[in-house]
Amino acid sequence: MRFTYFFFLLYFFTFTACKQQKIGPTKIVGDKIEINDSLSIDSEIEAFIKPYRIHIQKDLDSVLAYSIDTYSKTDGQFNTAIGNFMADAVYTQANPVFKARTKNNIDFVLLNYGGIRSIISKGNITARTAYKVMPFENSIVVAGLKGDKIKNIVDYIVSSKRAVPFSSQLKLKIDKDYNILSVTINDNTIDSTKTYYVxxxxxxxxxxxxxxxxxxxxxxxxxDYKIRKALIDNFKKIDTLKPVIDDRYIQIN
Structure with a gap:
């Protein structure tokens, strides 16, 4: 009898101990906490981050070059000074890196019109300027494309009817009806069998x-080279920024 009673108690406590209780919230309450100037500053946190803030501000505000004018992506219909500068800067900085790795040269650079996020103002150029113009963490990629794909790129540029940035190695002429008159890369017509590095x-x-x-x-x-870093490196190299709207993409009336 005692033996049976012992096993009954063992079974009872084992069963109740292993049985999982369903635990969950009975009520969820949300609250909006506004972050504004009325929030007090934590002096300890402020003291900790202050040296880092000063260092970052110093890096961002160090003068790298000087711009002789203000440049905007709306300055030109087919190419703009700021777009030309950005594409040419990427070519100048990226081509040595690409050639060292592959033994090939970049044939031209193509960027997107929407990627230019700010003007470059007349006056001192700093790293902060590059962060405003290119706030994204985009990196440079080089793709090998056959000549027929280059024709697709040209069609895209023409059909967009805006100043899509590309480097000076590519030259494009269209007529008043947006028909393509000529396309050259490094002064040569496009070879459909050749691989171009874009x-x-x-x-x-x-x-x-x-x-x-x-x-x-x-x-x-x-x-593994950010476009913004290429711009900063180029700012350091040129000293004075004076890009122009040129003949890389023109319309013949």
């Missing part, structure tokens, strides 16, 4: 701004 951003490479022509391709090289 540098762009990882955003446009992944079909951003409807640039669907980068895939499939003949190979891709990720340079």
């Amino acid at each position: 540098a762009t951003s990882d955003y446009t490479y992944n079909m951003g701004d409807n640039m669907t022509f980068f895939k499939p391709n003949e190979g891709v090289t990720f340079l």
Whole structure:
């Protein structure tokens, strides 16, 4: 009898101990906490981050170059000084990196019009300028494309009817009806059998701004080099910024 009673108690406590209780919230309450100037500053946190803030501000505000004028992406119909500068700067900075890795040269650079997020104002140029113009973390990608894909790029540029930035190695002429009159890369007509190396951003490479022509391709090289960093490096190199609207993309009336 005692033996049976012992097993009954063992079974009872084992069963009740293993049985999971359903625990959950009975009520969820949300509250809006507004972040504004009325919030008090934590002096300890402020003291901790102050040296880092000073260091970052110093880096961002250090003068890298001087701009002789103010430049905007709306300054020109077919190409703009700021767009030309950005595409040419990416070419100048990225081509040595690409050539060192692949033994090939970049044929031209293509960027997206929407990627230019600010003007460059007349006066001192700092790293903060680059962050305003290119606030995104986009990196440079080089895709190998056959000549027929280059024709797709040209069609895209013409059909957009705006100043899509590309570097000076590519030259494009259209008539008053937007028919293509001529296209050259490094002063040569496009060879449909040749592989051209086109540098762009990882955003446009992944079909951003409807640039669907980068895939499939003949190979891709990720340079691990941010466009913004290329701009900063170029600012340091040029001393004085004076880009112009040129003949890389013109309309013949």
